[in-house]
Amino acid sequence: MLTDMHLHLQDIPDIHMCKSVLALAQDMRVGRFVCNGTRPEDWPAVEKFAAEDRRVVPFFGVHPWYADKLSADWYVTLEGFLKRNPDAGVGEVGLDKARNIDLARQTEVFHRQLEIAGRLARPLAIHCVRAWSNLLNVLKRSLPAKTRFMIHSYQGSPQGLKDLLNLGAYISFSWKSLERHTEESIALMRSVPLDRLLLETDFPYTEPGRIGADAHDEKYYETLQGVYDLAERAKGVDVEALEKAVWANGTAFLSGAPAR
Ligand SMILES: [Zn+2]
Numbered sequence: 130m131l132t133d134m135h136l137h138l139q140d141i142p143d144i145h146m147c148k149s150v151l152a153l154a155q156d157m158r159v160g161r162f163v164c165n166g167t168r169p170e171d172w173p174a175v176e177k178f179a180a181e182d183r184r185v186v187p188f189f190g191v192h193p194w195y196a197d198k199l200s201a202d203w204y205v206t207l208e209g210f211l212k213r214n215p216d217a218g219v220g221e222v223g224l225d226k227a228r229n230i231d232l233a234r235q236t237e238v239f240h241r242q243l244e245i246a247g248r249l250a251r252p253l254a255i256h257c258v259r260a261w262s263n264l265l266n267v268l269k270r271s272l273p274a275k276t277r278f279m280i281h282s283y284q285g286s287p288q289g290l291k292d293l294l295n296l297g298a299y300i301s302f303s304w305k306s307l308e309r310h311t312e313e314s315i316a317l318m319r320s321v322p323l324d325r326l327l328l329e330t331d332f333p334y335t336e337p338g339r340i341g342a343d344a345h346d347e348k349y350y351e352t353l354q355g356v357y358d359l360a361e362r363a364k365g366v367d368v369e370a371l372e373k374a375v376w377a378n379g380t381a382f383l384s385g386a387p388a389r
Pocket of ligand 1: 137
């Protein structure tokens with residue numbers, strides 16, 4: 130069984146396409162979709178997807194791109210969503226220097242969500258673009274004890290990867306790894322221990338930071354299979370062992386249960 134550890138069902142522009150992705154899941158052997166909210170406005174849609182389909186795991190969070198567009202009591206609303214959904218995680222959160230949004234404000238919003246994740250014992254899905262040293266500093270200082278976290282769509286350096294693994298990170302790879310020079314992607318995947326590896330599509334964001342014209346159901350399954358194939362090559366394990374490991378890692382990340 131495959132697991133997609135990070136996507137945004139609520140951002141698929143066509144509801145029929147979204148339904149078709151979920152309808153094909155059984156035939157395509159996908160058993161879990163970790164659906165990340167990015168701002169208060171999309172949390173109700175994420176909650177609805179999870180209520181309607183048991184395979185959808187909801188994450189509620191404020192993405193750094195929206196850190197400067199929040200009402201004063203946004204974190205009260207966030208806690209409400211998390212408390213109503215005991216299996217939900219906190220995400221997508223993080224830091225992004227590629228967008229022109231005040232880094233101090235991003236950091237403040239990120240800190241608040243780290244604190245909430247720690248207090249409610251929820252896993253965290255973290256986004257980071259060009260802010261790796263800032264991210265490491267924040268995590269070293271402020272990651273609450275025993276908080277499980279994943280770095281989604283990892284695109285940092287080999288050294289950054291080591292530092293994050295030392296802090297206990299799960300590392301997730303997406304289609305962006307397929308687009309990069311494959312040897313480089315394979316080397317990064319190879320240096321993630323098999324019990325910390327996660328895989329994802331980040332669908333429908335099939336292009337950097339945006340929804341591509343090719344964001345349709347076939348592309349979705351092609352992408353998910355593509356990252357599994359790449360990981361299989363990188364880790365040199367057979368497909369069954371890889372699928373089992375990534376599924377177990379997903380469960381451990383989400384629920385805190387031991388990986389195997
Ligand atoms: Zn995302």
